[in-house]
Amino acid sequence: MLEEGADRATLRKEGLTAAVIDATFDVAPGEIFVVMGLSGSGKSTLIRTVNGLLEPTAGSISIDGQDVTHLSKAGLREVRRTKVSMVFQHFALLPHRTVGENAAYPLQLRGVNKAEREQRAEEALGMVGLAGWGGSLPSELSGGMRQRVGLARALAAGTDVLLMDEAFSALDPLIRKEMQDQLLELQSELGKTILFITHDLNEAMRLGDRIAMMRDGRIVQVGTAEQILNEPANDYVAQFVADVDRSRVLTASAVMERPAAVIGVESGPKAAHKLMREHQVPALLVTGRNRRLEGVVWEDDVANAVKQGADKLPQSGEGAIRVTPDTPLIELLGDAASSRAPLAVVDENDRLLGVIPRVTLLSALSVPDGENGDAGEAAEPASAGTGDSDTVLDTAGAN
Amino acid sequence: MTIPNLHLGDYVADGVDWIKATFEPLLDGISDGLETLVDGISGLLLAPPPLVVVVVFALLALLVRSWSFAVFSLVGMLLIVSMEMWEPAMETLALVVVAAVIALIIAVPLGILAARSNGFSAVLRPILDFMQTMPAFVYLVPVVIFFSIGVAPGVCATIVFALPPGVRLTELAIRQVDRETVEAGESFGGTSGQILRGIQLPLGLPTIMAGVNQVIMLALSMAVVAGLVGAGGLGQVVVGAISQLDVAVGFEGGLSVVIIAIYLDRLTGAIGQHDNRSLLATLRRRRRRVAPAA
Numbered sequence: 001m002l003e004e005g006a007d008r009a010t011l012r013k014e015g016l017t018a019a020v021i022d023a024t025f026d027v028a029p030g031e032i033f034v035v036m037g038l039s040g041s042g043k044s045t046l047i048r049t050v051n052g053l054l055e056p057t058a059g060s061i062s063i064d065g066q067d068v069t070h071l072s073k074a075g076l077r078e079v080r081r082t083k084v085s086m087v088f089q090h091f092a093l094l095p096h097r098t099v100g101e102n103a104a105y106p107l108q109l110r111g112v113n114k115a116e117r118e119q120r121a122e123e124a125l126g127m128v129g130l131a132g133w134g135g136s137l138p139s140e141l142s143g144g145m146r147q148r149v150g151l152a153r154a155l156a157a158g159t160d161v162l163l164m165d166e167a168f169s170a171l172d173p174l175i176r177k178e179m180q181d182q183l184l185e186l187q188s189e190l191g192k193t194i195l196f197i198t199h200d201l202n203e204a205m206r207l208g209d210r211i212a213m214m215r216d217g218r219i220v221q222v223g224t225a226e227q228i229l230n231e232p233a234n235d236y237v238a239q240f241v242a243d244v245d246r247s248r249v250l251t252a253s254a255v256m257e258r259p260a261a262v263i264g265v266e267s268g269p270k271a272a273h274k275l276m277r278e279h280q281v282p283a284l285l286v287t288g289r290n291r292r293l294e295g296v297v298w299e300d301d302v303a304n305a306v307k308q309g310a311d312k313l314p315q316s317g318e319g320a321i322r323v324t325p326d327t328p329l330i331e332l333l334g335d336a337a338s339s340r341a342p343l344a345v346v347d348e349n350d351r352l353l354g355v356i357p358r359v360t361l362l363s364a365l366s367v368p369d370g371e372n373g374d375a376g377e378a379a380e381p382a383s384a385g386t387g388d389s390d391t392v393l394d395t396a397g398a399n
Numbered sequence: 400m401t402i403p404n405l406h407l408g409d410y411v412a413d414g415v416d417w418i419k420a421t422f423e424p425l426l427d428g429i430s431d432g433l434e435t436l437v438d439g440i441s442g443l444l445l446a447p448p449p450l451v452v453v454v455v456f457a458l459l460a461l462l463v464r465s466w467s468f469a470v471f472s473l474v475g476m477l478l479i480v481s482m483e484m485w486e487p488a489m490e491t492l493a494l495v496v497v498a499a500v501i502a503l504i505i506a507v508p509l510g511i512l513a514a515r516s517n518g519f520s521a522v523l524r525p526i527l528d529f530m531q532t533m534p535a536f537v538y539l540v541p542v543v544i545f546f547s548i549g550v551a552p553g554v555c556a557t558i559v560f561a562l563p564p565g566v567r568l569t570e571l572a573i574r575q576v577d578r579e580t581v582e583a584g585e586s587f588g589g590t591s592g593q594i595l596r597g598i599q600l601p602l603g604l605p606t607i608m609a610g611v612n613q614v615i616m617l618a619l620s621m622a623v624v625a626g627l628v629g630a631g632g633l634g635q636v637v638v639g640a641i642s643q644l645d646v647a648v649g650f651e652g653g654l655s656v657v658i659i660a661i662y663l664d665r666l667t668g669a670i671g672q673h674d675n676r677s678l679l680a681t682l683r684r685r686r687r688r689v690a691p692a693a
Contacts, residue, residue: 048582051586053582053585053586077588077589077590078588079588080585080586080587080588081587081588082588084586085586085587086582086583086586086587088579088582088583089579090577090579092577092579092580092582092583093580093583094580094597094598094601094602095602096601096602105583105587105597106587106588108597109584109587109588109589109590109593109597110588153587157587163586
C-alpha cells in the first residue's frame with residue numbers, strides 16, 4: 001500500500017502506523033549526518049533500524065558495505081559489538097554500576113579482560129573530560145556529565161559508527177551547547193561516522209555536515225545546512241527554517257560574492273579611479289601575485305593621487321578586514337559595522353576568495369522569499385564532507 | 400428444564416487419587432526430602448542456646464537495616480523466648496524458609512519467562528489467579544492425601560499458596576525496567592542472558608525483593624494454617640488453643656507469629672532498597688570511595 005504511494009493517514013485508517021516510509025540516504029565516513037524531524041516523524045524508529053533494534057518491513061541498511069537487515073541474531077550482535085554504538089536520549093546508564101563500569105560495559109559484554117577494559121574506559125572518560133570520575137555512581141553526576149558517560153561508553157566501544165538518538169535533547173540549553181561543542185571537538189580528532197537524531201533545528205545546523213529533514217516518516221530533503229536554509233525543498237522545510245538564526249548557520253563562504261572591485265597592486269591610481277566609477281564603489285581591494293590580498297584603496301586617496309599625478313596606489317592604513325570562509329555571519333556583523341570597506345574572504349594563504357559587501361550581508365540574513373534571493377544565488381554549493389564514494393552507512397527505503 | 404448436575408469436584412478427587420496411586424514413590428521421596436530439610440533447619444536453629452540465636456538475629460537486623468530494627472528484634476525475640484514459644488517459633492521459621500526458598504526457585508524463573516513472552520504470560524495469569532484466590536484451606540485436602548499428615552503437606556500447601564506474588568512481581572520487575580536501558584544493552588551487542596543478568600535483574604531487584612517479601616509473608620500465614628495438618632510449630636500451638644478455647648496460649652502463639660512476621664518483613668524489605676542506612680550499605684559505600692577510580 002505504501003509502495004503505491006499511500007501516506008500515513010490512509011494507513012492509520014487500517015489501524016496501522018507507518019513510522020518510517022521512505023528514507024534513503026548515505027552517510028559518508030567521518031561525517032556527522034543529522035536526521036532532523038519533529039516528534040512522531042519517525043526519526044527514532046529510523047535510527048533503531050540502523051543497528052537492528054527494530055527490523056524494517058522493507059528496504060535495507062548496510063554498514064560498511066554489509067547488509068545488516070537480514071542478519072542472524074549472532075551476526076547482528078557482532079555488528080553491534082564491533083561497528084555501531086549508540087548514545088541515548090535519557091543516557092540509559094546502569095545506575096548500580098560506577099561511571100567507570102558503565103563506560104567499560106560494552107567491552108565487558110564483548111568479554112574483554114578487566115585490566116584492558118578499565119584502561120580503555122578511563123581513556124574514553126578522559127576524552128569527554130571526566131577523568132577521575134570513574135569511581136562515582138551515575139546518580140552523583142549532573143545530567144550533562146551523565147551524558148558524557150553515555151558518550152564515553154560509546155567511544156570506549158571503539159566502533160567507527162556512532163548513533164546518537166536525541167543525545168542532547170534532555171539537557172539544559174547551556175549544557176547542550178557545551179556538549180555540542182565538545183562533540184565537534186572530539187569529532188575533529190576522532191573522525192567517527194555519526195548519525196545524529198534531533199528535533200532541534202539549531203542543533204542540526206550546528207552539528208550536521210549534512211542534514212536530512214524528516215516529516216511523517218519520509219525524508220523531504222537532504223543537504224547541508226546552507227542548502228536547506230537557502231533552497232528549501234518544499235513549504236514545510238521553508239516554514240521550518242524560517243525561525244532559524246541564519247546569522248549563526250550561514251558562513252562567509254556561503255554569501256560571499258565574486259570579487260569584482262579588485263585591482264592589482266602594480267596598477268596606477270587612474271586605473272583605480274576608473275574601476276571605482278565603473279563599479280560605483282568607494283573602495284577597492286588590492287591584490288598581489290596569486291591573488292594575495294595586499295590591502296585596500298579608498299576613493300578620496302585615489303582622487304588625491306590622480307590630482308598629484310602619483311603613479312603608485314595610495315594604500316590606506318585602514319587595512320582590509322580579512323575573514324575566513326567558515327566564519328559564521330554573526331561574527332561578521334561587528335566588522336561590517338566598524339569598516340566601510342567590503343569584507344575580504346581569504347583562505348589560509350591570504351588569497352582572496354571573495355568579498356562580502358554590506359548589502360549582501362544584510363540580504364543574506366533575511367529570509368529568501370523571491371524578492372531578495374541574493375543570498376541564495378550567492379551561495380556556493382558547499383562541499384564539506386560529502387565524499388560520495390566509500391559509503392559507510394546507507395539506508396534505503398525502509399517502510 | 401433442568402440443568403444437568405456437573406460434579407467437577409468428583410473429577411478432581413479422581414485425579415488426586417490417580418496421582419497418589421501412580422506417583423506414590425515420588426511423593427514419598429518428596430515428603431521425606433522436605434521433612435529432612437525442615438527438621439535440619441529447625442534443628443540448626445534450636446541447637447545453640449536461644450539467647451545466642453536471638454543475638455545473631457539482632458546482628459543480622461543491624462547489618463541489613465538499622466539500629467532501631469536491631470533493638471526491636473532483640474526485644475521481640477526475647478519476648479518469644481520468655482513466653483516459652485521459642486521452639487515452635489523456630490520450627491515455623493524453618494518451615495517458612497524452606498517453603499519460601501522453594502517457592503522462589505519456582506517463581507522467579509516463571510516470572511522471567513512471563514516477562515519475555517506475552518503468550519506465556521497470558522496462559523500463566525489465570526492459573527496464578529486461581530492459585531491465589533482458592534481458599535487456602537482447600538489446598539490442605541489434596542496435600543494430606545499425597546503426603547499424609549506432617550511437615551511435607553504443610554510445606555507443599557504453603558508453596559502453592561505463596562507462589563503467585565513471586566511470579567507476578569518478578570514479571571513486573573523485568574517488564575518495568577527502563578526500555579532505553581535495555582536497548583543500551585542490546586545496542587552494545589549484549590546477549591539476552593547478559594542483559595538479564597547485567598541490566599534487568601539488578602534494575603528490577605527492588606520489585607523482585609518486594610515479591611520475595613510477599614512470598615515470605617504469605618508463607619508465614621499459610622504455615623500457621625498448616626498447623627491443621629500437623630505441620631507443627633506455632634500453627635500447632637494456635638490450632639491447639641482453638642480446640643481447647645485456651646485464650647492465653649492462643650494469644651502467645653499469635654503474638655509470636657506477629658513478631659516473626661514483622662522481623663521477616665523488615666529484613667527482606669530492606670534488602671531490595673538501594674540507599675538504606677544499614678551497616679552493610681555503609682560499608683559498601685565506603686569501600687567504593689576508597690577503591691581507585693576504575
